[in-house]
Amino acid sequence: MIASLASLVIGPIEFALPAWLWLFVPAAVFVVLIGRKSLSAIGSGSRRAALFFRLIVVALIVCTLAEPSLREESDKLAVTAVIDMSRSVPMAKQSVAEEYVNEAAAVNRSRKELLGHVTATRDARSHGIPSERQVMLDAGDIGSTDATNLEEAMRVALAIRPEDAAYRLMLITDGNETDGSLLAAAESARAMKVPVDVLPLTYRYEGEVIVERVETPMNARMGELINARVTIQSTRRTKGALTILINGTPIDLDPQSDALGVGVELIPGSNTFEVPLGVTKRGPQEISAVFDPSDDERGFGDVIEENNKAGSITFFSGEGRVLVLSESPQESAELVSALEAERIGVDLLMADQAPVSLVEFNAYDAVVLCNVPAYAFSEQQQQAMKQYVEDGGGGLVMTGGPSSFGAGGWIGSPVEDVLPVQLDPPQTRQMPRGALALIMHSIEMPEGVYYGKKTAEAAAGALSRLDYVGIVEYAGFGGGSEWVYPMSLRGDGSAVRAAINRLQFGDMPDMHPSAQLAYDGLVAADAGQRHAIIVTDGDPSPPSRALLQKYVDAGITISTVGVFPHSGGPNSPDLKRLKDIAEFTGGRYYGITTSTQLATIPKIFIKEAQTVKRSLIWEGNTFEPTLTGMPSAPMTGVGAVPGIRGYVVTADRQDGLAVTTIRGPQDDPILAHWQRGLGRVVAFTGDTTTRWSPQWSGWSGNRSFWGEHIRWVMRPTGSAEARTRIEQIGDESVLVVDLAKPDTGERINFATIKGRVAGPDGDSQEVVLRQDGPGRYVGRFDSSNPGSYIVGLRYVSSDNTTGARTEGSVQAAVTKPFTDEFRALEDNAGLLRQIAERTGGRVLNPDPQLANIWLRDGLEMPVSRQPVFLTCALIALGFFLLDVAVRRVRLDLGVLRAVGTKAFGKSAAQETESVRNLREVRAKAQAKMASSKDRQEAAAAAKAAAKRKFEADPDASDAPLDVVGGDSAPLVNKGEQKKQTQKPQEKGEGLSRLLQAKQRAKDEMDQD
């Protein structure tokens, strides 16, 4: 109740709980009343002083309870400029925005005005916390400009709010946002009482042309002529060329002309063109349309190039084909030969020619990875392969070899998720281990820390759980090189990932201590293969030659990765040094000098990690693989397989969903398969060459073995007539599937359809389809991001009367051509005015001289509070002591003189007059009391009193204690004495008893 009351400010003091102050009134009255009675015995001056001190004590105690603070109000004002640098804002407007801030900030600015700077693009970047030194905006790296997230930028600006200054935000934007919600950020600003001033960057594209969409049939037969329907929006009459591309290659629409495109004239509004196309390739084909304004129209309004292109995807059916990927023709020759003999259409490509996108992979019904390492593919390709299986229903086969499975760096990759074997060996397995030490140095470039961590994660992630890994870096506060993750088993990787997150990427002066630490860790590890990788910009001093020789002697290799070395020429000392280290120890050198190369660092590390993973390869005498007898369609009719003399060690999947049909020594999986998502996958850990399987080429069952397994994984063509259609409605797409029997056209009802959507960013989503009419099934999915959405569908239906089963697969796709960033044709100033209104901000004057950005009106100036309750309490204590002193201490000048005399060396025998008086009184009392017990007691008490004549009686009341022998004070206050004699005396000693005894003795003497 008390705590809920508002604070009270009196001058520089603020009371958090001012209700306590009311306590002073009754407390003061009480103190005065008590004081009048208890202080009546002392002099009026002392009484008034004591009362005064007591009131101060009471006041201070009351103040202490009210929680006082010293209050200081700031007069600083901070303004952070949030500037939209996304592509929707015309370039000319962007430069105007910075100039506006620079000019407006210079008006009426003193050292109490702080300026901050944040930019808004796809991400928000802070380029300067609010500072009095911030004068000219200098944005630097602003990130990707193809989207606008004003909410995040506003939140960053709110986060850098200084504590000691009032705060305003200055939002300069066109108001068009593609991500986040500016209104939500404005609510936060309002809650924090931060007004948002806005400067709308107004514009309107008068002559913009937008290729709205391209419509083509979802499915067609190979060779069939289809119509591509192109819709173009134009804001003015204009002309240009329309070009159609199939999978990125332009087709000649006008053979009579040298140009590939065809000339078109656009009228304001919607323009539609139909282009007939013949496609002779099988699988999904991406068909795009591009509008190119004619030269004499260029520059008259069509400003945004990105919205001049749109596309769609059509699936052309034909005979199924299989893609075999390997690193050399020899590696896959046996397998390709077997498949061709089985009349399966095969395309053989080297790994570096592999499809990149999901659309390209979807042209095949199955993909075979024939002893190909993970680092041969980008992360995007690996992600596409996973989606190809799970969402597209494609088949995948991985065959073994020294560069495959765990030995090929596939541990931790997206592809591992879809394999029917676990690439980490069993925990109980006794086998040689690898040990990898990472020496991390600073990466001096934007996002260097991000890539550094990603790199370390890639290397550690590619190791098996039984391998050793250690990470060393220079720690600034540690003053030297230290283990971020001591050399130890990788385990499930969680500990090493946590350690990687703690990396500081300190600026390492020299490599030697780090290399020494790594060497010690590697030598101590119980590992067969040992390797170190140094990531650096190249300028630290190298390790000593003696240490490198120790690496060589121990069989430990070092690979060096020079990331943006300070000098990149042929004479570069950095490159020379790093190459020298790698060459001397038998490792490899990698130079990273471009941003594109930077993205490949994780691949480099996976490759390097492979160095220590030879231990996953089992090679020995030929053994007869064991058939497990598990029910398996592709193994039907296979009674035995030839011997094998090598394979990559893997482990069974723990979930029990995979079927292992062939095993090797120690029950290691040799052949396993399963269904994953919509697709099927086979893993064969032996190889398909004479290296490990020399007897297989002569085996009569070789052809059918591979033929059956490949057919099992291939995407089924389907036994129903399936037609698909996708319509985009806002950020959502509606998928419509019509199923009918191919022979009769009869609609297929109550079918079970499983659908998955592969999005453009590698993300997947399930699409649930429900029957919406006879043979018609409808589902919806999110398609808010630009790019292609590939839909994979598998359907199953049983005829109730005949029991015939209808099943198959079908694919569909929809393309969102470009980001919404390029759709805006004019500003959204209305939203900005709304933001200003909601937060109490202003719409700034377009003239920077009149903007008055440092306006303090209406702002709540921040206040710093220094709690002083302890100080209050201490002062109260001081006054309390003063009160006691006033009441109980009388200065005896004689005593002071005696003390002074004593202190200056005079004889202690020179007693003061008052002491002599006491002695005389005591002597008389002793004489009188000699005959009685009371007298004896009095004598004893007097003696004791003389010994501690300045000590306070612990049982004494509040009454002032008289000092014996004082000039002005009476020897005994009779009134008080009477009172004291009425009190029970429990202790034998004490001043009260002394006074009583003395009183009695005095009475007796008087009587005498």
Place this chain on the structure above:
Amino acid sequence: MLIAALLVPITGCDEPAPDGNSALRVKRILGEPGKQPGQYMYPRGIAADRGQLWVVDKAARVQRLDPETGNALAFFQTPIFAQGKPTGLTVAPMPGDASQTALYVADTHYNRILIYDTDSQAAEPVAEFGSYGTGPGQFVYPTDIAVLTDDAGEVERIYVSEYGGNDRVSIFDKDLSFISSFGTFGVEHEREDGEEGFVFDRPQSIEIDKAAGEIVVADSCNHRIGRFTLDGELIAWLGGAGSDLFRYPYGLDLVEGRGVLVAEYGGNRIRHVELETGTTLGVYGTSGREQGELASPWGAVVLGGEVFVLDSGNNRIQVIDSPAVSLTQNGGGR
């Protein structure tokens, strides 16, 4: 006792940090993180002499600062810096004209020395010398410059330290012609070729004590400081093998009484050492981000009775009173 008990939480305890050192007693702080004049992004070089205070940061921005306020009195970038930024600064007379003050910039990653006229406001160097190479007079990653003057104050010799496998100190005459060099690269105090002779592993800073006829070299990655004659003859090492005296000594500044202030990049502290004996006269600072704490200091210089500590990892300069004794800049050969 009650009062004493109550006072303890108010006054606090002046306990040393875990590393045994105490925080600096800071008078004021100059600068803050940022790219504007008076702000720094990881400052790595500091120089003070002739009443001037200069700083260079990892954005290749060279600033002359007002020692009181930290405001930038001059602000410019080196001509090119894509490959890397300067790490060393020295204020000394201009060659051939003692009346002019020059700023010598070790343009580390461009393997050259830039000379600026501090009296003019022009942000272009008036002279430069050096090129990449391991031959006489060539440089690989120069780190610092020291200037020896004659009795008239004219430049007599210029010394340049470097690393990058070419770890040595080269001597040039007043016409910038190469005279000689001393030192070679070696880790843990040993030459790579196994021959006899002293080595350097990243000589990050050099200073001249003209009165003593010595040049002092911070052999940073060997964790020691070397004293040499002006012709490069070794006099003595301080710290190094078997000693934990220094932890990556990066910055040097000579002070009176044959003392030297050493900024320890790895130790996150400033050490005041007596050069003749190697006796530590004081250790100041501890690791941290708070006021009075240091993160990877690259230098410490004395100007006007105050010590300016380049607290690189914290993007600031912390100004403290001259520690231990009333330090004034030795001046030496500069």
